[in-house]
Amino acid sequence: MKKIEDFVYWILESRFRKNMVIGLTILAFFASLLMFPTGAVLARMLPGKNATTFSIYLDTPTGSSIKETKRVAHCIGDVLKNEKDIVDMSFFYGQGIPLDYAGLAKGSVMKQAENEAEISVNLTPTHEREEPSFLMVSRLRPIVNEQCANVVPGTSIKFIEQPSGPPTLAQIVVEVTGKNLKQIRELSHEVADILKNTKDLVDVDILSDEVYETYKLVPDIQKIADESLSVEQVNNILYLAFQGMVVATKNSKNKLTQIPIYLVLNRKSKELEGDGVESLKAKIEGLNLMNRRGEQTPLTELVKIVKVKSNPTITHKDLKRMINVIAETDNVSQVYPLLDARSKMMEHFKEKYKVETAPISTYMFDLILTDKKTGERFLIRWDGEMKVTLDTFRDLGAAFIAALVLIFFLLVIYYKSFAISGIILGGSFLSLIGVIIGHWVADLVTTNTFFLTATSLIGFIALMGISSRNSLLLIDYTMGLIHYDDMEKKRAIAKASATRATPIFLTAVAIILGSALLASDPIFGGLGVALISGTVAAVFVSLLFVPVLMSNTAAICKPETIEAQKAQEARKKEKAKKASSNTDDEKETKKEDKK
Amino acid sequence: MHKYNEHYVPEDIAGKLGESFLRNPLTAVLGVVILALGWIALSTMPREEDPQIAISGGGVIVAMPGATPREVENIISTPLEAKLREINGVEHIYSTSKDNVGIVQVMYHIGEDREDSNLKLYDKVIQNMDKMPKGVMQPIIKTFDIDIDVPIITLAFYQTDPSKLSIAEFNEKLRTLKYDIAGIENVAKVTLHGAHKEQYNVKIDVDKLTGYHVSLGMVMMAIKKFTAKAPLIKGETNSGKIVMFGVDSAVNGIEAIKNIQVSVYRGDPLYLKKIATVEKGIDEQNYKEVEFFNKVDEGNSSSKIGEYTPQVTLAASKLAGTNAVVVANNILELIESKKEELEKLGIGYKVTRNYGERANQAVEELMHHLFITIVIISIMLVFALGWRESLIVTFSVPAILAITLFIAYISGQTMNRITLFAFLLSLGLLVDAAIIVIENIHRHLHLTKAETQEMGELLVEATDEVGAPTNVATLAIIMTMVPMAFVGGMMGAFMKPIPYNVPVALLASLFVAYIFTPYLSLKLLKKPKSTDPYDAEHNPYDICGVCLNDSDEKEEDSKKEEK
Helix, strand or coil: CHHHHHHHHHHHHCHHHHHHHHHHHHHHHHHHHCCCCCCCCCECCCCCCCCCEEEEEEECCCCCCHHHHHHHHHHHHHHHCCCCCEEEEEEEECCCCCCCCCHHHCCHHHCCCCCEEEEEEEECCHHHCCCCHHHHHHHHHHHHHHHHCCCCCCCEEEEEECCCCCCCCCCEEEEEECCCHHHHHHHHHHHHHHHHCCCCEEEEEECCCCCCEEEEEEECHHHHHHCCCCHHHHHHHHHHHHCCEEEEEECCCCCCCCEEEEEEECHHHHCCCCCCHHHHHHHHCCCEEECCCCCEEEHHHCEEEEEEECCCCEEEECCEEEEEEEEEECCCCCHHHHHHHHHHHHHHHCCCEEEEECCCCCCCCCEEEEECCCCCEEEEEEECHHHHHHHHHHHHHHHHHHHHHHHHHHHHHHHCCHHHHHHHHHHHHCHHHHHHHHHHHHHHHCCCCCCECHHHHHHHHHHHHHHHHHHHHHHHHHHHHHHHHCCCHHHHHHHHHHHHHHHHHHHHHHHHHHHHCHHHCCCCHHHHHHHHHHHHHHHHHHHHHHHHHHHHCCCCCCCCCHHHHHHCHHHHHHHHHHHHCCCCCHHHHHHHHHC | CCCCCCCCCCCCHHHHHHHHHHCCCHHHHHHHHHHHHHHHHHHHCCECCCCCCCCCEEEEEEECCCCCHHHHHHHHHHHHHHHHCCCCCEEEEEEEECCCEEEEEEEECCCCCHHHHHHHHHHHHHHCHHHCCCCCCCCEEEEECHHHHCCCEEEEEEECCCCCCCHHHHHHHHHHHHHHHHCCCCEEEEEEECCCCEEEEEEECHHHHHHCCCCHHHHHHHHHHHHCCCCCEEEECCCCCEEEECCCCCCCCHHHHHCCEEEEECCEEEEHHHHEEEEEEECCCCCCCEEEEECCCCCCHHHCCCCCEEEEEEEEEECCCCCHHHHHHHHHHHHHHCHHHHHHCCEEEEEEEEHHHHHHHHHHHHHHHHHHHHHHHHHHHHHHCCHHHHHHHHHHHHHHHHHHHHHHHHCCCCECHHHHHHHHHHHHHHHHHHHHHHHHHHHHHCCHHHHCCCHHHHHHHHHHHHHHHHHHHHHHHHHHHHHHHHCCHHHHHHCCHHHHHHHHHHHHHHHHHHHHHHHHHHHHCCCCCCCCCCCHHHCCCCCCCCCCHHHHHHHHHHHHHHC
16 A cells, blocks of 8 residues: 555656656547547447347238248248257248337338238247357348348348347438439439448338239229119129128127138139239139129120239328338448448439538438439438437437536535546546447457447446546545645645555456456446446546646645634544544654654 | 544434444344345336337328329328327327328327327327218227237247147137136237138139129128028017017028029029038138247157148237236246147147246346355455455345335336346446445554544444545436436437436445444454554555455464463
């Protein structure tokens, strides 16, 4: 302990050494901040979660049959069944898997078409498996896509992981908004192409229907009227024939449900031989309608078959026409690919449109496109996890600044000095050095990228409190020594540093040991590393940097106020007694000798 | 030289608390009560994996047969969106306009009251019913509810021996099971995915239809005619008695359906069976199937099923605020009790999701984690301060967690991923207050004046001395955590447990440090009998194990021997 005291005193003695400490600290602070722009430390909202399950959403092109969807699903199943860590899979056709946390924001419940399917995949328990689920997904994604996406051309296969944070539609959501339906469809395809060609972006999908061919049966109104039939009858008969209809039900005493009687054409009669006007006509030929006079009229006489394009679904958000393009990131932060894709888009759209960027807000990545020919305006808006992140950081940042101000006032009330409060607050901010360097080291040591995440930030916030506690105890003790024991300032600071070193070390070791187990957790790892490395930095800051600042400030040796001094007169007596009996301090020993 | 018997008057809340509880016999009782409350909270607190986020919203589905997407957009979606936009608290409105149908979805701001939001949506739609365009069907309003809609447990049921039950019977069996499970306490919604219904399938051959000169419409009418069921008719006898009679459904069983007369062909009755095949099967028009792929363990041949076996998934959710672990276990128990019966019928099953188990694992993992951490910290303290001091700090961790857990429990929180995160985060901070107090006590004990100072007074003074800065510092940490409560949106709601629980844990750590540390010190610690103030070996500030209690004791022993 004596060593620490002497060392601190040694630093405090010389102005040069003091400036060295301050200089080095500031250097370290900016050097660590530089790790962000240089990419030595990568930031990400929340890391991947090592779960025991993931799901696969697959969409064959709009208008595909359940058979085609099944074929793709079985292809995926065949690829996945060789994975040793996959325990079982459930294939849900024409519906979503039983709702889970991920599916909440992804519209899983709304699925009901034949071209939609979801697969729920269960894995072996986390502690029995070497590969975390997020790495497994990232490894399987290209394999599955390569083998199965072309079973039915135009199929989109998306791997959905359990989110470690709140569920969002997707990590990257681009909303293409505008009035002109055709043009926003085109734009959305261009956006999707850019996203597909951006590194680290996967599972790109346009959330709109594909246009496919349909046949329109145009009713011949005159003929229908002549036969005293109705269009509705024509409709019904076609529906009954090809899709079938429950025409009656039969209640049952010993069954929980009614038994319906379902009427449909048999397979041979309804299955078309290829798609084309002729084959459809051939099938309709056998269907007759009976008019009031009891005469049979063949359906083919009443309608004319025309080939048309299907009408794609129109989606709105907040009353504006909008098409969503979504993408997931392949186990990296969404910020970097987003910026990459955005600059590519600005380049790409420059030819046809006037590109403007949005002002600073949580929608600051938006692009406003104005068509050079027509003057029509389109908006390319970035939503999804990025928006959530920005909103969170905005709120958290604002609230955090408010908290800092509050803490500052709390300290000013306690110490009645701006300088001392400033030292404590400033000192506590420096644990950031440790947090950043800790992440850099963790990234070097681990094989996967170790991200600075929201949990690291929360760890940093907690650290600010911890290191301000260290500084507080230190300053309090120093003040005690100066005020009540009339100790010389530098000696008092040095002695206080030495005395307070014990609890500072002990609490630091407690935090480090307490967080050591956390560091290996995929989600809370950031918190663990932040606490461990930040605490180490905080110890150095508390024992070296803060003493230097303390010796530089005039506030430490100034008696606070006369009233305060008077009020503490009684306490001073006590302290003086105690301090005079203090055993190991040479100064006091001397004092005692004098007495 | 000094009057040590002069009574020390504590100035800070720390010393005051320490003093008032120091010799109070109830302090021990309080300690036991706190631990007991914590244990109760731990064992009864609802556990779940993800925190509950109040997501309110709903959809309005309006069908308009025959309309194109553009028509639906103009006639249904846009006016409806504009109307729903008037609702207070709505964040976004999405709509999809398809052929024949328009769906408008409303998303409220996170944290909006769910019941209120649902009522507002119904209210708005019903109010504007008169403005509905012609040719539009009654709107369907669907509100969603995250607690009820996210199933906590799913089970895959499949047939291991299809010869034992027909598909319809298999489904029927599961439907009975579904109602059994729905009867379990706190089970909210039970659904079957991929279930099929029994159905009579009448499949008509078009060629025969034309051959016998009948139309599809005639067949339909014929079936309808004979399956109608009428209520009983009330008749009266001449003596005033009531006689009930009624027409029975003409169709009973498959034979009756086959023999429904469709028309007359060349004088002979034309029965349905002549133009169509009639069979009792399942609803094959329902394409919402579920298949199961189960990796079979080598040697376990009983569960051998095909690669893509048709299955029915039973999913059950729990009521809000109930314990996922208990509900899931109750469901599993019920199914377990029926296992033999199911096996006999050739039905196998597998649990494909169990959030209860996952929540339980997470909690157990935390407990394990906490335990290891406490052990590590206490070992560290044994070396730094001595085993008695270490014991005192070790007690404080469970006491603080117990208080925090209990407060979380009575304030209606659940134990989930994020609550656990809050506990893990505070773990490093919790022991601080206790360590600072015990270290100061330890230091005071080794001061010269300790010899003459009364033990209790020394403890109070030592506690009081570090009270003020510890209070301020803890307040500062609390202030850094509180802002998180003001983060809006989904993320804010998601991490709410952190600002709720960390400050509570920190405050609890202060009280435990001030109340129990001096109290336990009085019981466990003894003043070193003789200390040489100038002995370098007894330098009380050294952390590096020089001042180990053991070494103290050894030296004391040696001194005794000398005497």
